[in-house]
Amino acid sequence: MAISNLKLPQGVSAHAFKSPVLLAESLALGVAKKLSDAIDAQGTATLVVSGGRSPIAFFQHLARQTLDWSNVVISLADERWVPVEHADSNAGLIKRYLLQGPAAKAQFLSLYSASANLEQAAEQADRLLSELPVIDVLILGMGDDGHTASLFPNSPNLAEALQADGVRRCWPMLAPTVPHQRLTMSRALLASAKHKVLSISGQSKLTTLSTALAGDDVAAMPVRAFLQPTLEIYWCP
Numbered sequence: 001m002a003i004s005n006l007k008l009p010q011g012v013s014a015h016a017f018k019s020p021v022l023l024a025e026s027l028a029l030g031v032a033k034k035l036s037d038a039i040d041a042q043g044t045a046t047l048v049v050s051g052g053r054s055p056i057a058f059f060q061h062l063a064r065q066t067l068d069w070s071n072v073v074i075s076l077a078d079e080r081w082v083p084v085e086h087a088d089s090n091a092g093l094i095k096r097y098l099l100q101g102p103a104a105k106a107q108f109l110s111l112y113s114a115s116a117n118l119e120q121a122a123e124q125a126d127r128l129l130s131e132l133p134v135i136d137v138l139i140l141g142m143g144d145d146g147h148t149a150s151l152f153p154n155s156p157n158l159a160e161a162l163q164a165d166g167v168r169r170c171w172p173m174l175a176p177t178v179p180h181q182r183l184t185m186s187r188a189l190l191a192s193a194k195h196k197v198l199s200i201s202g203q204s205k206l207t208t209l210s211t212a213l214a215g216d217d218v219a220a221m222p223v224r225a226f227l228q229p230t231l232e233i234y235w236c237p
């Protein structure tokens with residue numbers, strides 16, 4: 001299957017690259033330009049990124065871009081409810097690969113807190129996210145089950161987290177296969193981003209995307225909520 005064979009909704013565009021490095025370079029350049037434009041226009045820029053394994057090269061390339069990093073706010077679309085020192089922490093991933101060199105001057109808003117339980121951690125993150133400026137750039141990933149951020153099919157709270165006009169910014173979620181409780185930005189907050197990118201790699205993700213495009217049950221494949229104008233899809237094998 002090739003991404004050019006997928007029938008994308010009007011207003012959704014796709015960029016295909018021959019390798020993860022080429023994708024990471026191009027995405028980093030594009031994101032840096034949008035952040036720079038936002039700083040020129042409004043003084044600050046806000047970037048929300050995803051975790052997982054695939055964004056590491058993108059973070060490394062983005063950290064090397066010349067930017068007024070002290071005026072950039074960075075947060076996460078989702079987080080595993082583990083301390084930053086844990087190997088599965090998305091905040092830890094960002095600290096190791098993105099907040100390096102000049103990019104360390106960016107302000108990072110972490111979703112994690114050592115609260116008594118996941119629900120209280122989500123409430124705390126929800127309060128913190130009230131300080132998040134309008135999101136200029138959002139980078140989403142996607143799992144093979146069609147989850148994006150930590151909006152997992154069959155998770156408790158999914159229906160509320162997927163409300164298009166919901167006011168709550170952060171929800172507690174459960175991943176079916178990965179042994180960590182999650183915190184996720186809500187669909188409404190994620191969808192409010194000015195520029196949205198879905199960055200995926202591998203043939204299996206293309207198959208998942210193709211399945212998502214063929215149906216409209218958002219709860220079954222939450223990524224469907226974002227397959228709308230003006231999403232840009234970045235893909236490499």
Ligand SMILES: O=C1O[C@H](COP(=O)(O)O)[C@@H](O)[C@H](O)[C@H]1O
Nearest residue numbers: 050051052053054141142143149
């Ligand atoms: O668990 C997660 O998985 C998805 C996909 O990760 P990838 O490494 O396969 O690209 C990610 O978008 C999400 O933020 C993360 O928490």
